[in-house]
Amino acid sequence: MISTFGHAGNREQMRQNIVYIHEMLGQLRHAARVEGADMLCYLIEMAFLEAGDLQAGLRPLSMGRPKALDAQP
Numbered sequence: 001m002i003s004t005f006g007h008a009g010n011r012e013q014m015r016q017n018i019v020y021i022h023e024m025l026g027q028l029r030h031a032a033r034v035e036g037a038d039m040l041c042y043l044i045e046m047a048f049l050e051a052g053d054l055q056a057g058l059r060p061l062s063m064g065r066p067k068a069l070d071a072q073p
Contacts, residue, residue: 014061015055018051018054018055019055021051022048022051022052022055025044025047025048025051026048028044029041029044029045029048032044
């Protein structure tokens with residue numbers, strides 16, 4: 001569970017937060033699919049993919065945030 005949401009104190013906590021968000025989005029995606037909420041499922045899928053990319057380090061946390069800040073411990 002996210003302990004310091006929005007103010008992650010270190011790189012490991014940020015990683016754990018992204019992992020948690022990714023897992024929750026996966027569950028929400030499944031629920032939306034079961035309910036037949038196609039547009040909601042699509043939007044959640046986009047967020048799920050973005051969280052996966054963040055988790056894998058494929059993109060910075062924020063477009064407006066310098067990449068150097070993402071690399072700090």
